Amino acid sequence: MSSVTCTAPVNIAVIKYWGKRDTQLILPTNDSLSVTLSQDILHSKTSISANKGYAQDRLWLNGIEEDITKNKRMHNCFRETRALRQRMEKEDPDLLPLSTYPLHVCSENNFPTAAGLASSASGLAALVFTLAKLFDLPTSMTDLSRIARQGSGSACRSLFGGFVAWEMGSEADGSDSRAVQIAPDTHWPELEALVCVVSDAKKGTSSTSGMQQTIESSPLMKERLRVVPGRMDAMKQAIKDKNFQTFAELTMRDSNQFHSVCLDTFPPIFYLNDTSRGIIQLIHEYNAANNGVYKAAYTYDAGPNAVIYATKENMKEIIELIGHYFPSSDEKKSTYFTDPYNVLEGKGFSNEFPVVNQKFNTSVIPIYPPGSVSRLLHTKVHDGPRTLGEDQSLLNSDGIPKNLV
Template sequence: MSVYSASVTAPVNIATLKYWGKRDKELNLPTNSSISVTLSQKDLRTLTTASASSTFKQDELYLNGKLESLESARTQACLGDLRKLRSELESQDDKLEKLSQFKLRIVSENNFPTAAGLASSAAGFAALVYAIAKLYELPQDMSELSKIARKGSGSACRSLFGGFVAWEMGDLENGQDSKAVEVAPVEHWPTLKAAILVVSDDKKDTPSTSGMQATVKTSDLFQHRIKEVVPQRFDEMKQSILNKDFNKFGELTMRDSNSFHAVCLDSYPPIFYLNDTSKKIIKLIHKLNETEGEIIAAYTFDAGPNAVIYYDEANEAKVLGLIHTYFNQVDGWSKADTSKLSKLEIEGTDPEIYKGVSRIILTEIGQGPQITTESLQI
């Protein structure tokens, strides 16, 4: 039997200008443009092998070793789009194997624990779409593929690029102009680093899709955010990235995280993602920046209590030094040379703050999806 296959990896991305709100739920069209930083696949990535064979009986998806449903409308939308593109190729070239008619087997694994609470759907859908695109030998570029990944999970479209990425919201009803584009590649600012503080939480967060819908529908402040605040911030943040101006980039990142959580709180009933530990981390970062007299570290929080702290390598001794001072008891320091870190204490910080954090992930800006020789078998 012949089996055709392609294996790829795709990265996680963490937004610095947040996506929150859909104008079209089926197509995952957003109410505002967003910006993200792609994180290094050395630390966080999804590896996906997509195979097609005339002998396969049905489409199958294995996630981290477990058979998962492919039935969701979102996954079906991605598979449908990719098969359609392949079938167009096949209709133009008789010599091509009719892969579009074969069933697919998709095997996918993350190199980080799902329990970390990091949104893995972005990397997951980016890897799925890119793997099948490679299997099908599609000629479409990353922005084109990002529109397909977007239908799987909105933020997945940004994981098709490395470095700094913008998701342009677009105007069209069919979503054909709602796509990811590169703002700047890794090489533009390779010294940008990130420390992820995985915050323990006993409660179940509001899922982001239903949270967004609630905010769009009920928050009085939300319309102002998407119409006035974000469009201006989008231009300013792109400029700060092009200028490698961490001071500005960091401020805009922190402001936008707060603005996003503010419209969550303004929803009815209110949605809370930050907990008391998240708030203590926010205060710690502001105090560090005050002490330094400039912004050398910037927090951002997605739809959960985990903190992502961005900083430039030039300030690593201080930023990681502060984090190490308060969180050295927590797992995740093995890759750092902690002897080079400064011991930094901030007055008034709860010495037991580490109890709210279960793990630290030290990482940095990274590349977009890659083709790999490593493959996954079931």
């Protein structure tokens, strides 16, 4: 039995992917660019074992077995990686014929799906990366990204650490639609992120169907497609220059524009709620009080959760600011803030308004009902997928998950 265990990170786009020109191959209508967040805080972990004695391919997601034949997108990733392995085996008859062995796949996220954080990007990246390791594929990460892309579009960006562009490409077969690293995490280690998990009663539109509704019905989307190329160039340059001012403004403008075209979709798609909007207004006031020099930038994916980018020096102030206006409910106090870098120096939150610039208009938003933000996760720009030791496997020696639900 061969077995491999890997983790892959979450990525949060600063130039958003929204819309496919080919829904089968998952080819996007525009380039996108993301920041990879630390796997210490958020990751998907996947163990795969290959054994000719297994009866069939089997899949467990977060401890529950799923029918692998019904998951077309995962199936794409299996087919592509097995085909690459098969070619290797033909050229080298000494290789184990792993491409013919049934596989057991077990995958878990270390964050609750209920938190509303997109798990498909990290999950499919972990799957493809683990398959590549298992099959010992000599394939480059950019080549692997073309396979991950067919599992879940934005998964291709989770194969790299740091700052990652997904180039839309122009070929009909998708051969030039792939991820490339713009800069590694070590390039700009001061950049950090705060994930604000926002409570929301309603189930939003899935991004898969939502983005195609936008392509079909939003007149404004045409203009967005003309706007993105210039933003991509400017964003790449801002990252190269570690220019937080340009990075912040483009990040906020692009998040807003993505939600604009959702609202211009018919029927309209809403992801932001009143809490999301409160955070946006708070961040704008925070920047305005600093004479318009940006200290923080928000971005929102297909849900109400905010991700706030800021440099290390301002993060404590921002965490206290969010904690002041969006306090924890009493029941969830213990899990409210994940402080891996100990920015609060073990003191926890005070209810006091933090010492921010005196120009700050403290009544810009009201203090929200406790629990409007349920969790704060402090994280930073970090590396790409990691291979773990055998002892970290999610599967036991029989190839069955150690943790079944």
